[in-house]
Amino acid sequence: MTNLTSFTIADARDKLAKKEFTALELTNAHIAAMEKAKALNAFITPTPDIARARAKESDARLQAGKAGALEGIPLGIKDLFCTEGVQTTAASHILEGFVPQYESTVSQKLRDAGSVMLGKLNLDEFAMGSSNQTSYFGPVKSPWKAKSLADDLVPGGSSGGSAAAVSGYLAMGATGTDTGGSIRQPAAFCGIVGVKPTYGRCSRWGVVAFASSLDQAGPMTRTVRDAAIMLKVMCGHDAKDSTSALLPVPDFEAALGKGVKGLRIGIPKEYRPDGLNGEVAALWDKGIQWMKDAGATIVDISLPHTSSALPTYYIVAPAEASSNLARYDGVRYGQRVEGKSLDEMYGKTRAAGFGTEVKRRILIGTYVLSAGYYDAYYLKAQKVRALIAKDFTDAFEKVDAILTPTAPTAAFGLNDKQDDPVAMYLNDVFTVPASLAGIPGASVPAGLNSDGLPLGLQVLTKRWDEETLFRVCQVIEDAAQFPFLKVPA
């Protein structure tokens, strides 16, 4: 019998409906896979008991003909989503042992649709990182191996546990969150699909905040169709989030297969800087050819402020984070280090509770907001952000979608010394502009490099136009003949 973990969500959905196997069997297969792949460190908190209990409930609903859109589908939840009664850490020591008494809107919607939570997935601490190396609970290993390197590889980040779990067949899909590329970049590194919808599509309520004006949840799956199925469940208006859009949720799955004939696809020249990795550039060219072959028109465009996006992001995101993370003070929840005075308690709690990268960003964020520097840094960044958003608005006058590489390189070694934070930040160079503009973006696996590692192509569309996004992604997926993932025996 085929290993049950190898199915797509769409297949499993049909087979569960036809009673070819039960939700409990499907869940047990995934729990077994999780056990076997413990070395990946994809999960911070596995929840096999909850998973089995929910799978049984799913079987009852399937039996009763009351199946939800994701009935019985085993998913992993990034440990940034608060889950009622289940430890939620944001991969930080400061939240170790924190058990929310509430459920995030997105994870609640997934639960209401019948999905089965397998556990809480590892990530970069407070989602700050691009390699999942900043987690207090240890780094995640990618299921992939490079031909030329004996070392383990990073899965990307910050949704590294999500990417590893989905590409390693430990979960059929996973939630991710994307602030500057944290869904798309790990999806590209691990050869899976990752979709960051328009800012405002998915409720942020109950998701541990990193940078409020950028954070957006999205699905990570092995196929474009699965991402469409999962996103439809995850998004929708939430009165508890003031930035949540009061817009109907389109049937993304229905948009698949419409092709790209007649669409205008923009190719931004700024995404091809001198020294762009040759294999990444070649894959991008291949993608352009696939678009042409499928009947789309290729339009050369310019997004002139692209090179300012990263520095802008590294002002805006740390500034918001410095404020968002002020609540971790040891008073009401999480870890506390005692002190003789309240201020000493704060200082010690936060020094011990936060990791190096988080502290670094809090300090930078505090600095750029402080008296005398606000205008030069924060206000300036907000203005440049407006210019970056306008670049996209202007571009979407001429094109329906934009095609770029997702990341400048393939995954790198887990032990590659990344001592220079700025060099690490460059991982997000292609993903950050869309985050700043609030537009939707997706990464689709498009090929392997000569070292046998996956590379992704990124598709961007205008706000609220995820349907076009999915159409383009589907064409890439079909042309690329993915997945190249090692299907478990």
Added chain:
Amino acid sequence: MSYIIKGETGDWEVVIGLEVHAQVISKSKLFSGASAEFGASPNEHVSFIDAGMPGMLPVINERCVEQAVRTGLGLKAKINQRSVFARKNYFYADMPQGYQISQYDQPIVGEGTLILDMPDGATRAIGIERLHLEQDAGKSVHDLSPTKTMIDLNRSGVPLMEIVSKPDLRSPEEAGLYLKKLRSILRYLGTCDGNMEEGSMRCDANVSVRPVGSTDLRTRCEIKNVNSVRFVMMAIEHEAMRHVDVYESGGKIDQETRLYDSNKNETRTMRSKEMAHDYRYFPDPDLLPLEFDDAFVAKIKSTLPELPDDKKARFISAYGLSAYDAGVLVAEQDNALYFEEVANGRDAKLANNWVTSNLFGVLNARNVPITESPVSAKNLGRLLDLIADNTLSTRLAKEAFEIMVETGKDADTVVTERGMKQITDTGAIDAAIDQIIAANADKVEQYRAGKVQLIGWFTGQVMKATQGQAAPALCQELLKKKLEV
């Protein structure tokens, strides 16, 4: 009314600006659905949002927006149809998010005016700088444990309007008048109950001094969270003296936050605020700009009550009251309402006297608001009617009023039950007079010899003989007629 501090080196003037935190009247909190009511058990009125739990987000309470606009209109202020919520970042045990959601450079209400009613009947306009919406913090309780501070977040997220005056106030008395007038306006508007004891109105006073004649502003100190009008006045007085003393002894004032100790009547540096502050304000990314249109403002405007200043002007012109009397009556909306009901169709000055001296005397003695007055406006009005139609003399009316206060009965009932009708029948009075004249020939003689002040004694005798029910004026008239034959 100029307030001058006589120093050793010369005369000093005090410059005061007030920041008032007024709790918005609403059911729920500014950004959460927890109750904003005062006085629950610890942490009872707390949602996950108010406790600053991870992933929690604010959603604005529409009632609070309305109330802020309403207050702005009441202060004749500029309403900003686009305002921005900003985070004020600082750490404190009762500030769960590590920031207060407030408004910074783009408040919901801009400049306005508040009119002070001076005791001499004059008025003085004080500038309002701004009004903004913000969250209250929780409460730190220090005296429950010797080693610990206890945190109750019931007030965390309670909606406040911070109303900032321009530094236009020049004496502790003016500061007191400002607070009373502001409280009066807020109560008229129904936007804040003005209860300083429960903390629903708190005041920070910014105080500096300067030599009389100087126009530049010197360094100010902020006295935080003073909780009664009297204490605000005392704190300002004390602080101004302190500044003068420091300057005159060659010292310099540091800009700082101070605490007023009402037991010792002194201000002192707040230790917890010692560290240099840098609030790092920035627009709250969880909240988009707050926007509304003309129609929203117009709708609120159409429901505004007549406010104290307008009411006072009307009382002066329509009822012929003095500025002072009108000012006293309009300070509380319920008093003004009561007065108008009594005055309607009657002698307004008489109505004013009865309300402000007789009735207020009773209310003060019993410590009840006018809404719980033992004598209703209708009943007091009827009593005045009985005076007007000569049924009661002023003296009898006062007696009747006392009985009405005690029994709650209406004027007619009291008059009937006690047979208090004033005697206006000339025959009955004449008979009494004749008896008294006959029995006091010596006094009659003295009167006729020129000791006319004895008329008072004769009147008293007649009143006595008629159990006080003779109409006094009529009585005198008849007496004179008989004595001066």
Added chain:
Amino acid sequence: MSLDKATIRRVATLARIEVPDAELEATATKLSGILSWIAQLSEVNTDDVLPMSGGTDLKLPWRADVINDGGIVDKVLANAPEAQDGFFSVPKVVE
């Protein structure tokens, strides 16, 4: 853009993160590197550009004034490192 140790100490105090004296130098170096990199933004012409502060151009939604939350003391205190008689407790604060 180079930060000195005093600035790091001030910023760390504002952020309530204890930085041991021995780490000030290294922290200053790292943060200076990041700051000089982000300083390139000063070259972008932003004359007449309105700042973009949120991630969306939607309208701020308003909530009706109803009480539908609170009354969950146990849940609010469930994760408290230290609580007593319904209060959170912290080291004594001196006013």
